[in-house]
Amino acid sequence: GNSVTQMEGPVTLSEEAFLTINCTYTATGYPSLFWYVQYPGEGLQLLLKATKADDKGSNKGFEATYRKETTSFHLEKGSVQVSDSAVYFCALSGTNAGKSTFGDGTTLTVKP
């Protein structure tokens, strides 16, 4: 079956540091890939997505590239802010995003 593996957290960075959160997946066919963010006490928000190999999703300074050869979708940001502190989830789906498989999440804390 499908599965998503994220790097274990928590991750603690200083403001303006470079961020990488690793995500690898196992799936049949050509899944769509997603990064979601969950702020304390809130539901999940879609951060970015990519639907085919070599696509780059980007939003709010975050980027991730769909790498089929390495089955990866690593999240990056060049300069993090305190407001980026949250839990980040990598996920995949087939043609129906409403049936997604999620990783266990990586908690990011950014200190001023």
Next chain:
Amino acid sequence: ETGVTQSPTHLIKTRGQQVTLRCSSQSGHNTVSWYQQALGQGPQFIFQYYREEENGRGNFPPRFSGLQFPNYSSELNVNALELDDSALYLCASSHQGTGVTYEQYFGPGTRLTVT
């Protein structure tokens, strides 16, 4: 445009009881998915409803059931509650047409505690 809403926000139940959670989908969306998020874990897909019928189920027992209404809102029912059912229950809505569904939008969740 109204987003996805869920009620109640928090709920405490006793083992063996039954619970109903509610979700209103985002305007224009016809599909609702339910997920269970245990503490420290990612959401796990429970089931999806489309056009008032179940449209796929994850690895959850039959005591987890649901409904979708003509206005596309939905309910999640859990019978014979167990301690392990304690979790954040997330509802997500999306729009399905004849092609691919690329995005889903989540509500804030209902925190269920079973004692």
